Amino acid sequence: MKKILIISFSTLLLVACSEQHQYQDTVLEQISNDPDIKSYHLDPQSTADCIVDLSSKKMPGMVPFDPMRKAAYKGYAKMISIKTSEKPEEVLAELRESFGSAQGLADAHRNYSKSYLECISTITHRELDVEEVTEK
Secondary structure, three states, X not given: OHHHHHHHHHHHHHHHHHHHHHHHHHHHHHHHOOHHHHHXXXXXXXXXXXXXXXXXXXXXXXXXXXXXXXHHHHHHHHHHOHHHOXXXXXXXXHHHHHOOOHHHHHHHHHHHHHHHHHHHHHHHHHXXXXXXXXXX
């Protein structure tokens, strides 16, 4: 019985991690082409990690393998890749349904945007502090 429970729990964790990794890969792909990231010479990987960590704190669900959190990771990944979609109107309609309403989608977008801006600000300040220390 214990083995079945452990195997089931491990499987849930692996599946949940795949949604989170998909979201993280989508964020990394988006910010790797971002002019702000390039102009400030920020590391895209650490910026993506920061954005995923910060935005995940405000997603529904308590833990990564929670079905609500898994759906949120999928929705967020689809939301930030809407610009590259062939049919953005259809994707937007799917996102409204996925997030429950237009307001839910707006809240998710606000969470992502706020996380993005906070991470850019934090990492930029950290880089500037390092530059000041090395110049002295």
